Amino acid sequence: MMRRTTLLTGCTALALALGATACGGGPVTPAGGGDKALAGQTVTVAGVWTGSEQKNFQKVLDAFSAKTGAKTQFVSTGDNVSTVVGSKIEGGNAPDVVMVPQVGVLQQFAQKGWLQPLSTTARQTIGADFASVWKNYGSVDGTLYGLYFKAAHKSTVWYSPDALAQAGVEPPKTYDEMLKAGHTVSDSGLAAFAVAGQDGWTLTDWFENIYLSQAGPEKYDALAAHKLKWTDASVVKALTTLGKLFKDKQLIAGGQKEALNTDFPGSVEKVFGPEPKAGMVYEGDFVAGVAHDQFGRTIGQDADFFAFPAVDGGSAPVVSGGDAAVVLKDGKNAKAGMKLLEYLATPEAAAVWAKAGGFLSPNKKLDLASYGDDVTRATAKSLVAAGDSVRFDMSDQAPAAFGGTKGAGEWKLLQDFLGDPSDPKATADRLEAAAAKAYQG
């Protein structure tokens, strides 16, 4: 049985590897300029990026080539990084550098012994230029493997400045102020919030922001690692706080039932679409992208954000995500790969993508003037200013069965909670039951 399983895995790996090489080969960048220390070597980089993200990252790689003379090749892995990279390693065709999109994946790679610890230079840069929280999220068992090159800011509440001006309210500073402002917006005839209840992940983000601010970073970490049970009083309290918003018909566009029928793009449309139905929508910095690309809003003018407000006297939460660069042991040019990583750690590299847009860097040394527009600059500033209080998206740290599956686990239970927020205690019990099952498996 064991041998057959291996055979099967081998076949799948082969198929995947073939598929990946067939469709994922990016253009090989020619060398030019710089000191040419790495001339003649090709660094292969794998990552989830496609489309404009891939294009912009290529600009960073081009800058690296210009500097060092090394050729670079970007391979897009699609959503499932760990499967593709795993099969490439088995097939003896490992990329040199991988951009991993989740903390869990980085840990998984490190535990399998695929990763090379970062060089002294890279370690020093990260130690000096990054908040130590990024170092921690890049380390496994005390060894630093990953450099967070690109980050996401998930504590931004986006609003239509027109709607708030019409209602005569200012961006709030606390959660209670936000609910009060919401009521005023609702008095003006527009619902306060568009909630994307059909996409469970937006609800987990709501919860994580409230929990991080209300219960504090220590408890947040404990809950993320499931060292703290979901039945803890702090969870019930956060759910009650969230329920205050969820159960208020005046605060949610169309009430709970309509919220459960709204997906994420739909919720952005409710605020920034041609027929606004709500004044505010909470989600990460990528809301700006949707508002701009799909609904033609000028960011900073027709769409702006305020930081997710502090809850119950806590400090304002900064929930984040990001892509970390790691170097694989099995890469053919792992040494050149490490050089690329050292380059990515510099503000110079971050500035290249920052100029192109759609990018936040956790690097403290990056000049904020590098960002293309004021709103991105403000998000970046808030992210860097948060320093060590930044926390990674909790559901991304959890096993997929709990934190990342449509119609199951945390997604489903928070959707049920949105439908009926009357009993936070029971929801906490159910969350614990689901978490216990997923973390043990």
Place this chain on the structure above:
Amino acid sequence: MTATTLAKEAGSAPVASAGRARRTRRRGRIIAVLFVLPALLLLGALVVYPVVFSVGRSFFDASGTRFVGGDNYTEMFRDPATLKAIRNTTIWVVVAPALLTGLGLILAVLVEKVRWATAFKLLLFMPMAVSFLAAGIIFRLAYDEDPDKGVLNAAVVSVHDAFAGTSSYPTARAREGQGLIHGADGSYRTGTGVSPGDSVTLGLVGVLPKDLPAGAGPAYAAAGRSAAPDEVRGVVYLDFTPGGGGRQGEVDRRESGLPEMKVEAVRDGRTVASTTTASDGSFRFPGLASGAYTVELPESNFAPPYQGVSWLGRTLVTPAIIGAYLWIWTGFAMVLIGAGLSTLPRDALEAARMDGANEWQIFRRITVPLLAPVLTVVFVTLVINVMKVFDLVYIIAPGPVQEDATVLATQMWLVSFGGGNNQGLGSALGVLLLLLVIPAMVFNVRRFRRSQR
């Protein structure tokens, strides 16, 4: 075929010894086995081995290394999602094949009688050419609850609104604690007794300036007028100054009146006068007898717009998906039954007609009984098909109701690959599905054998 021929030849030689006959028979058997071998190998590798493997896998835990005995099976029946899946699969099996066979039969009989039969058949058969994925996406859109997106609700809402009409201020409401009492039926009324000679201001909020009827004007001037001794007058106004800054509960200069609002004067629970507000939101009830009145804004002003049917809500999601399934498979049932219909002995039908039977009697007493074998084949095939329905359920059901729509096949996939990553439990579900399909299979195979004989 070869084996039988050989056996016959051997038997036809009268002088052959018993030993030779046996040898020939053995040779024949070896040849037969050789001929069957490729098929057996394929069957073994593609069907028997996976089945046996799944059964074996179902006794191991998620990692596949620890033997857990029947734990997966007990876990399976403890999980409410599985029980829902079993319930839904039962609904599917009971409803869908019967409906499809019935529809197919009716359509086949009717289509036979129209002139453009082939065109009709082609049209009805066309959904079969659409992949389940595409059909799922189409129906997900069609069933969308927002009347601006879902075509079904757009139809339902426009029909409803054509008969029931809409209210002018569906979003309007009063702030709490500012004098207006919210009735259980959705109306608003003044709390204190109002007597002739009084004027009242009824402040509402929640109306966008752009949603005000054309011609709505400021209510300030009207609010200042005093009432004659035998009348009650007042304004209904929007208690919200655009841009903020207005005082709550008072008519500020820039605040607009709410025109076309129905207002009633109620005394002792009886409506004694009723009027509609003017463009500045003012109203008056002249010639009232003295006494205490209540001024009421009836519910019809505020009735929320009709939202249509919640097709993909908890209760309707399974019927809705079955509807999509019918759309795809009706053509199949119709064509198969139609083929059976064309082979019916015409003389039986003619004879019945000569004897004076009407069309309904012919259908009931002759067509259906003669078609019974075809109907059974269609029905059983559909039962097997329905058991493994997956794509439609997975695509059409939105996240929040996925669990309410789940069937065994989707549950099996979700548990094994879609996040659960427990292939042991998934295999147990697969085995359950297999056990449920086997009776239908056996039935079909036996029928097939009987008809060959």
